[in-house]
Amino acid sequence: MTMVAALSLLPVSRFRPSCKFCSKKSVGGKGGLRVFAVFGEEGNNGSVDKKSNWGAIFHVDVPRPRVQPSNGKFLDAYQALEVARMDIQYCDWRARQDLLRIMLLHDKVVEVLNPLAREFKSIGTMKKDLAELQGELEQAHTQVHISEARVATALQKLAHMEALVNDRLLQERSSSESTSECPTLTPSTSSTSSNPMRSKSRQRSLNVAGPVQPYHPSLKNFWYPVAFSSDLKDDTMLPIDCFEEPWVIFRGKDGNPGCVQNTCAHRACPLHLGSVNEGRIQCPYHGWEYSTDGKCEKMPSTRMLNVQIRSLPCFEHEGMIWIWPGSAAPTAALPSLQPPPGFMIHAEIVMELPVEHGLLLDNLLDLAHAPFTHTSTFAKGWSVPSLVKFLTPASGLQGYWDPYPIDMEFRPPCIVLSTIGISKPGKLEGKSTRQCSTHLHQLHVCLPSSRQKTRLLYRMSLDFAPLLKHVPFIHMLWRHFAEKVLNEDLRLVIGQQDRMINGENVWNFPVSYDKLGVRYRLWRNSLEKGAEHLPFTIQDN
Ligand code: FES
Ligand SMILES: [Fe+2]
Structure with missing residues (x-):
């Protein structure tokens, strides 16, 4: 072109x-x-x-x-x-x-x-x-x-x-x-601009502007990790919002997790306010009890009726609880999000954030902002490089940052994996990730909860200092640090979201270091348009 x-x-x-x-x-x-x-x-x-x-x-x-x-x-x-x-x-x-x-x-x-x-x-x-x-x-x-x-x-x-x-x-x-990367995109919402610079580059820009549109059904046809196994005890209930619907996860009698609608069939009371009894979730209002497949098995004080609430395919795999929210048949294999061999998981943190999950992904897939945004945390003292690039030698959605020793991957539908070369926590060294002797591995899952809410699952692993895991209260320290980093981003992303809802295009002017974020948007646009072959992915189903 x-x-x-x-x-x-x-x-x-x-x-x-x-x-x-x-x-x-x-x-x-x-x-x-x-x-x-x-x-x-x-x-x-x-x-x-x-x-x-x-x-x-x-x-x-x-x-x-x-x-x-x-x-x-x-x-x-x-x-x-x-x-x-x-x-x-x-x-x-x-x-x-x-x-x-x-x-x-x-x-x-x-x-x-x-x-x-x-x-x-x-x-x-x-x-x-x-x-x-x-x-x-x-x-x-x-x-x-x-x-x-x-x-x-x-x-x-x-x-x-x-x-x-x-x-x-x-x-x-x-x-x-990739021959399918064509940045001329139909906007999901429209916006007209009087900005001449914007109109000049319109044909190169993505258009992500206006109120968040309802989620496209095809985005639901994936396995989504929604919780860490360690957070789901035998008697706990985890309420989650997923694609604007309330669900609750709990363990059945056999210990396997289930995911049912978080609304009682009787009079719509939230079920997670109740309790789990012998593998059934009991509504706190009149005591109706549901199994993990949504079947009502107890109706105290009345004649038993055949009642069933909605449930989703739900499995436990590699320390996480996964659900399939789509209407298509689930794929046979659950993906693996384990850190590479040699890493030990040190922190698993869940946060509910008041931003649309795509905006959060855009943020996580961008490293060029670090020396400007994360000046109180991990990027403190970083100089601003004259050129930041994201190189993708292997496949379209994974590569490495130059000049930072950081490998990164966007894993559809909403996951970011990164490996960071460090000498000690917070310090970058070397030119490539492989040149560093110690590493930090991060998993970010951005679950689309609602149009302005994301459930973030964060897992951090290290390939050194295994004893750190046994330091008392260390998980509190990790959580504090993770929240501090995220808050540095969050105030900016919330500001972007406000402007986006009012018609500004948050992808108005992508430049070379925005490559991975742009590709995520291209992938998502193709998916939502029903493209047969999605860009940058090797489809195995
Ligand atoms: S509302 Fe749940 S049992 Fe009545
Ligand atoms: Fe950030």
Whole structure:
């Protein structure tokens, strides 16, 4: 796809010379630049070099475009970048001219006030000369301010061009890895923008704006981990919201977990307010009891009826409780989320967060924000790299961060796995994860609870210091640290969510380090559109 950038070709150089230090000969020909300076007195051919030693500073060629302006107003990204480069070059030249003009005016003031010259001039003449010079200086200062504004605009334009070129590079690289990565997406909600920068890049942008839409049914057809096994004792009930429906998980008589609707069939009382008796959940209102498959097995004080509440396929696997909330038949195999061999699990933490799960995933799949956001926790003291990249050598949804020793993977439908090379907790070292001798492995599961609520399951494992696990109250320390890190993100993501609901696109301007987050969105969009083959995944079902 040829990227085009709608860039106005109006030259930045429309300054009209108005003072006696300017004009005489045009540079650049018809339609070219018309800004130039003549040094020295009016009517003289004097130059800076004659009058002063400023030549080295001001001897700069007037910039000329390398790209010929096209009659149409659309340029490709490289041409547009070249135009932006010329803008900057021109600004540099213009600034030098402005400075020169002020310096020459300063010389003239000195000259007018020269005691020797004063002897030959009347007071009236001197006043007139000084008043003229004052006017010239005012003009020169105005010109400096115009140049300032022009520099700011040129820099903005350059940044935009750079983003376009980076995007293009990203796209070219991605398309060689997956032919299905096409960032032109139909928005899930619509938003119109008056922002010209946004409209220029619209065709490259994702559009994630507006109120969170109802979850697409196809997103439900996955196995979702919803709890850690260790949190589900024989007599506990875990209420969870999943895709905007309330469920409750408890263990049956055989010890296996079950997941039933958290609403009593009798009069809709929340079941998790009751208790578990002999593998049945008992409603606290009138005592009806349900087994893990949702069948009502006891109805005290009345004639027994055939009543059943909804239940979901529910299994325990590798220390987690999994459910299948979709209407399609569950896949045969439950995924594995175990840390790699050699790691020991040190913390399992569950948090209910007031953000849509996609926004949380976007955040977790982004590392470039760390030195700006996590300045009180793990990224304290990190320098800001000149370039952050996410490289995906193996498959489309997993890779590693450069320059950080961190491997990361998005595992559909809502899971992020990462391995971080460390020397001691909180300190990064080395250039790649493998070069580090000790590692931290993280699992983040972002369960879509409701449109603005996520149930986050976090598991942290280490491949060193196994004894840490036995330090009293260490789990409290891990929890404190995890919450502190998350709170640094959360205030930002909640702010994004507010803006998104009011119509802002949270993926307005993706750049190269947003690759993994963008791919997650592309994957999700394809799924919700019912695509036969989802991008970046090897489908085994
Ligand atoms: S509401 Fe549950 S038993 Fe009456
Ligand atoms: Fe973060």
